Amino acid sequence: MTAATATVRVLGDGALVPAVRAALDGVAVGVPAAIVVPAVPEPAPLAALTDERLATDVGEALDAVLAHVQHALNRLHGGGRLVFVLPHAPLMAASGCAAASAVTNGVLSMARTLAIELARDVITVNVIALDASAPAVPALAGVLAGLLGSGGEAVTGQETYLTGGTDLGRLRP
Numbered sequence: 001m002t003a004a005t006a007t008v009r010v011l012g013d014g015a016l017v018p019a020v021r022a023a024l025d026g027v028a029v030g031v032p033a034a035i036v037v038p039a040v041p042e043p044a045p046l047a048a049l050t051d052e053r054l055a056t057d058v059g060e061a062l063d064a065v066l067a068h069v070q071h072a073l074n075r076l077h078g079g080g081r082l083v084f085v086l087p088h089a090p091l092m093a094a095s096g097c098a099a100a101s102a103v104t105n106g107v108l109s110m111a112r113t114l115a116i117e118l119a120r121d122v123i124t125v126n127v128i129a130l131d132a133s134a135p136a137v138p139a140l141a142g143v144l145a146g147l148l149g150s151g152g153e154a155v156t157g158q159e160t161y162l163t164g165g166t167d168l169g170r171l172r173p
Contacts, residue, residue: 006030008148009075011068012037016085019135020144027141029148032080034072038065040087040103043096057099062106069114079122081148084111085140087132088163108159115157124156131163 006029010020014037024035041057049057072082084107090100091108108127115125126147130140139162147155 006032006080008033008035009072010035010037011072012039012064014039014085014087015132016087016130016135019130019137019140020085022137023140023144025141027145027148030150030152031148032076033083033148034068034075034080035083035085035144036065036068036072036107037085038068038103038107040090041099043094044099045096046098049098054099054102058102058106061103065103065107065110069110073118073123076123077121079153080124081152082111082114082118082123082125083144083147084108084125084127086127086129088129088161088166089132091129112157119156122153124153126155126157127159129159129161129163131166134164136162136164 008024008029010017010024011034017037020035020037039061041061069082076082086104086107090097090104093101111125111127118125124147128140128143130136143160143162146152
């Protein structure tokens with residue numbers, strides 16, 4: 001990025017952070033922006049999801065996302081972009097992904113609500129679902145360029161699935 005572009009803050013410690021950082025290389029950003037990439041629980045059999053594990057795996061992950069959002073909003077006063085990058089498999093329901101699905105779909109629901117609430121503050125909120133097993137970094141760069149660059153103010157409350165078609169024919173949440 002050049003000195004004339006705004007900065008993008010990548011928040012979170014999800015497995016997709018390296019793909020997001022690689023995609024941002026060379027993307028021109030016109031306004032302050034934050035990308036939240038939450039940690040998502042590893043797959044586990046349903047029988048292994050005790051109350052304690054759900055509180056830890058789901059509760060702590062969502063607490064961290066909320067903390068990242070609050071941190072981002074402190075930087076975005078006066079307008080900007082907030083993007084969530086999530087793995088697509090738990091969003092679409094996968095065996096053994098009950099905890100991961102709770103986190104990703106909780107974030108998706110939060111993003112939809114934030115898009116409505118933050119529109120008055122000129123902050124757009126969008127979600128990108130990425131195939132974590134084969135992140136399409138060039139496609140992610142293109143979508144991020146559209147959301148974070150000139151014209152991105154017209155896009156809010158949207159979900160973009162970059163999955164190479166693996167989600168075709170499946171109902172989205």
